[in-house]
Amino acid sequence: MSIKINQSRSFLTKLKKLPISAENVNCLFSTKAFKEELFKKISTATKRIYITALYLEADQAGEEVLEALYTAKAKNPQLDIYVVIDFHRAQRGLIGADKGGDTNTTWYQKVASIKGQGIHILGLPVKKKELFGVQHLKGFIFDDTVFYSGASINNIYLHQLDRYRFDRYWLIKDSALADSMVDYLQNIIIASDAVVNLNVPLVPKFSALKKPHRQLSSKLKNVGYKFNSMETHGLSVRPLTGIGTKNNKLNKVIRAIFQSTQESVVIFTPYFNLPKAIARDVSALLKRQVDVTIVVGDKTANDFYIPEDKPYRTIGALPYLYEVNLRNFARRHNASVLQGNLKIHLWKHETNSFHLKGIYSDNRFSLLTGHNLNPRAWRLDLENALLIDDPNKELCSLIDQELSNLLAHTQLIESYKDIDEIVSYPNKVKRFLSRLRKVKADRIIKGII
Numbered sequence: 379m380s381i382k383i384n385q386s387r388s389f390l391t392k393l394k395k396l397p398i399s400a401e402n403v404n405c406l407f408s409t410k411a412f413k414e415e416l417f418k419k420i421s422t423a424t425k426r427i428y429i430t431a432l433y434l435e436a437d438q439a440g441e442e443v444l445e446a447l448y449t450a451k452a453k454n455p456q457l458d459i460y461v462v463i464d465f466h467r468a469q470r471g472l473i474g475a476d477k478g479g480d481t482n483t484t485w486y487q488k489v490a491s492i493k494g495q496g497i498h499i500l501g502l503p504v505k506k507k508e509l510f511g512v513q514h515l516k517g518f519i520f521d522d523t524v525f526y527s528g529a530s531i532n533n534i535y536l537h538q539l540d541r542y543r544f545d546r547y548w549l550i551k552d553s554a555l556a557d558s559m560v561d562y563l564q565n566i567i568i569a570s571d572a573v574v575n576l577n578v579p580l581v582p583k584f585s586a587l588k589k590p591h592r593q594l595s596s597k598l599k600n601v602g603y604k605f606n607s608m609e610t611h612g613l614s615v616r617p618l619t620g621i622g623t624k625n626n627k628l629n630k631v632i633r634a635i636f637q638s639t640q641e642s643v644v645i646f647t648p649y650f651n652l653p654k655a656i657a658r659d660v661s662a663l664l665k666r667q668v669d670v671t672i673v674v675g676d677k678t679a680n681d682f683y684i685p686e687d688k689p690y691r692t693i694g695a696l697p698y699l700y701e702v703n704l705r706n707f708a709r710r711h712n713a714s715v716l717q718g719n720l721k722i723h724l725w726k727h728e729t730n731s732f733h734l735k736g737i738y739s740d741n742r743f744s745l746l747t748g749h750n751l752n753p754r755a756w757r758l759d760l761e762n763a764l765l766i767d768d769p770n771k772e773l774c775s776l777i778d779q780e781l782s783n784l785l786a787h788t789q790l791i792e793s794y795k796d797i798d799e800i801v802s803y804p805n806k807v808k809r810f811l812s813r814l815r816k817v818k819a820d821r822i823i824k825g826i827i
Contacts, residue, residue: 386638390631390743390767394607395614398552400772403613406547407783409537412527413439415549416536419520420446426458428519428560430762432512433467434499435532436485438539443531444489444497451496462515462567463530465501465584466508468576486577501576502567503584503591504598504621504760511758515619516748519560522553526764528735528748534681535733543681543731546646546780548746550615550764558605558617566601570594598760602627613772616765620749621758628749628763629756632737633659639739642669644781645751646734648681649696650674650704651824653756657707664714669721673784675732676724677701677798683731686804695810698803699823702811708794715793723788724797734784738777742768753825 406412420427420443427447434440447459468482486499505511518525526548529535534543567573571590574582584591603617620628636643636659643663650672652660663670677683677697684694704722714720725732737745747763749755766773791797800808814823 383638383640386634389634390638390765393616393631393765393767394605395610395616395765395767396552396554396558396605397608397610397612397614398550398555400613402551403773403776404549405776405780406549407780409535409542409544412529412545412547413536413538415525415547416443416518417446419518419523419525420450423450423457423520424454425456425521426519426560427460428458428517428563429461429531430513430515430517430563431461431463431530432514433463433482433530433532434461434486435530436480436482437533439533439536440482440485440531442538443536444486447497448489448493455496459496460498460500460563460568462500462502462513462563462573463576464508464513465503465574465576467512468501469581470508483576483581487579487581490577491579495575495577497577498568498575499577500568500573501581502573502760503587505758506584506591511621511754511760514748514755514759515762517559517762517764519556522556523549523551524556524559524764525549526746528733534731541730543733544725544727544784545733546736546746548764552615554605555615555617555764558603562601562603562617562619566594566597570597599625612770614767616767617762618765619760619762621760623757628747628761629655631763631765632656632745632749632751635737635739635743635745636660636663638743639663639668641740642671643740644671644673644738646673646736646784647751648675648679648731648733648735649750649752650700650707651750651752652703652707653751653753655756656751661711664711664720667719669719670714671721671723673723673725673734673788674704676726676789679726679730679732681731681733690804690806692810695807698800698807698811699814701798702800703824705794705797705799708791708797712794715791722791723785724791725784725788727787738781741771741774741777744768744773744777757825 502513527545529545572587572594598621602619618628620626680697682696744766749761
């Protein structure tokens with residue numbers, strides 16, 4: 379092994395971690411199972427429920443979840459219930475919706491006016507504007523169980539109607555891990571004056587939060603999860619946070635996973651737009667003849683995709699932009715595709731969408747995360763992850779089941795030519811992408827998506 383591989387592997391193995399038991403780790407394989415387990419955990423929690431997600435939507439699934447939280451609180455008034463979501467996202471409607479109408483925040487306020495404010499729904503403003511960074515921490519904590527998924531709460535994530543958005547769903551029962559994640563939320567997020575209740579009659583504007591927001595920003599960049607680690611040579615987990623490009627522990631771990639991989643790596647991402655650093659690392663893996671598998675959603679499985687029979691909006695060009703990135707990447711590495719050590723799987727299942735993120739390396743390191751492995755996650759958003767170290771391969775069968783279940787709805791690309799090119803795109807999309815290239819705005823856009 380090269381010095382760089384050794385250094386990266388040493389960095390990962392020496393990270394402080396928490397020992398966990400394989401008997402207390404489980405994985406679910408469908409959105410319906412996710413929803414069933416979510417409501418089960420809400421109804422059986424006895425001391426605390428902490429939910430972190432991008433949003434809690436004002437739709438049927440969101441209403442069911444909020445109702446379940448209020449029911450749990452009424453049954454057990456001592457139950458601590460916190461929902462931490464993005465401050466800006468909560469105060470706008472869906473993309474394409476009329477401005478000035480009801481938002482998620484106005485819905486929270488209406489419910490609280492009827493049921494009271496026993497449920498804390500908090501808005502975390504990561505940046506001044508949503509465009510430049512959002513609250514992207516993930517995970518649901520029920521007592522001593524961490525239910526980790528990249529999902530937010532709305533109809534499609536919970537398969538409420540006829541469509542679903544596929545994600546990863548892992549459960550780890552461990553009091554030390556749950557305590558660490560709750561401690562971070564309590565002492566860094568909830569304790570900040572920049573983080574405000576969204577279900578009170580008057581929610582302050584961001585302009586009133588500037589000073590505490592500066593203090594919060596500093597803490598987010600410099601403080602992560604804390605815990606008392608114990609020496610372990612077996613199955614263990616490390617919770618991680620990260621934001622920005624300096625002192626970002628999560629980004630360092632991501633690069634170390636790639637740089638230390640010796641045999642094989644599996645990459646999950648819904649939006650193919652690798653940061654330059656990761657793209658270099660993946661290229662280096664291919665040069666070393668490491669097996670690289672990339673599982674990415676087909677453009678029609680992208681949550682921004684608009685069918686051609688629906689009215690066109692500019693946001694609908696994003697899936698095509700991601701596909702252009704993927705085709706260019708596959709073309710650069712087509713020799714590896716043809717040789718079989720670069721496998722690109724396009725996920726597509728009817729009209730459903732794909733939202734999986736993470737990395738699996740050498741049948742040992744598994745990263746559960748909401749990190750999209752794109753420039754936005756790399757530079758702008760507040761992200762978290764769980765790094766699982768499994769030196770004795772205790773979770774291999776579970777991970778193999780997850781991967782097999784996932785690949786059932788994928789197409790293996792045999793050449794970059796299997797990926798659609800621009801000439802096949804709808805005319806409005808072609809014109810938009812052409813304009814971007816002419817003014818070189820495509821590079822700017824790729825830096826924030």
